[in-house]
Amino acid sequence: MTSHLVLRKADFFASATQPVAVADRYPQNVFAEHTHDFCELVLVWRGNGLHVLNDRPYRITCGDLFYIRAEDRHSYTSVNDLVLQNVIYCPERLQLDLDWKALIPGLDKKPFQPYWRLGSTGMNPVRQIITQIEQESRKADDFSVAMMETLFAQLALTLNRHRYAVDSVPVTSSETLLDKLITALAGNLERTFALEQFCQQNQCNERTLRQQFRQQTGMTVNHYLRQLRICHAQYLLRHTDYLISEVATRCGFEDSNYFSVVFTREMGMTPSQCRQRNVAA
Template structure:
């Protein structure tokens, strides 16, 4: 079995005393599958890409939040102007562990409990806090370590509050995006018609399309296609379903067309993609 790249805490934390640090990636490049001996919160600030996470693949874009555990295998590909704020932390060594734990997903939480999204407008609330944490976490005196953890606690509380905030409290534009993302995520195996969606929700389709493109860097159709292909990648890696069954599960009536779209994105056919991961398991 092929070993993935391993990252170590001593290469990111400036001393053994420090328990939190920030790694900003203004131009995240494709990065191979890897794991590490620390935990991480990934905040997607802008752009988009494909995110491999254990046996799953997700399209990520502005506002996505991911809680990565130690030894999770993950990596990036097909990135497009992807900007990330990565907050690294040593979960078992935090001085404020008992309090911080209340605002983090459980270690045993499933993927869908550790991957969610906030409306991009909320990123402006997080930015000053992350900037202050980035500065403080590069100091190795005890006061700065404690302040870094206090700032980290503020960050995880704020993220939790945003997640729990009533949907009705969202501004009109961001509420429209929230409705659209929900509809897209529920349309993997079924056709999605933007005009019908907008008519049902009393939204102007052209203004929604412009809003979606400005926030994600993708068209609505492009995002849905990536989402469907990500699900197909996961099924190819984790099931023995036929190519035609996977195509149908991911919204493609024609398996030949599905294969053509898949190859255009990944530079390999679905069968070649599956074989590559089967070889790694042997």
């Protein structure tokens, strides 16, 4: 059996007591599948890429948030100016008397949602907290470890306040049009999405929104939606027994032949080959 890459605490933490650290990825390049002996939060600030987590592909862009456990397998491919930060932490080193399992999804080993969106209103406070954690990690005084853990608790609480499910409308009205558009796209994988209608409902200029979307994500709206659908198709082909025609329908393709053409062009293999490869693995 081929051994996989394992990232070790000793290579990322300054001491055996440090509970939290920050690993910047400016940019995040292609990175092979790996696990860790620590946990991490992944926050995407710019660009786009393909994040494969436990064999499930996610097309990621600015505002995406992942909670990664030590045993989770993940990798990055097809990256395009992808900028992210990994806030890494060791649960066993956390000393504050807090309900960390309630604050951080996945710590209690129960089924959980690892993928979220971070609303635009939360990005600045989250960045500021991460910067403070980085600053404290460079210090060696008696208070630095306690300060890092305190800031990490603040970060966890701030993420809880501003995150929302990727396919659910943000609960606050202060989220930007970009947040609402990405949410709407994720919630329309099985249906036709009309950007013109979205703009009418939100009283915004379609051309301006298209430009803003491309500036932030590095993709057009149509390309992003197509990538979301292809990622969902990969998951269904690998984890369900749906007929390829049904997979096509569940991913917003009315014509299964057209679905096969698009899937093959994007993935370099047919839907049938994708399914067979998973069976062979």
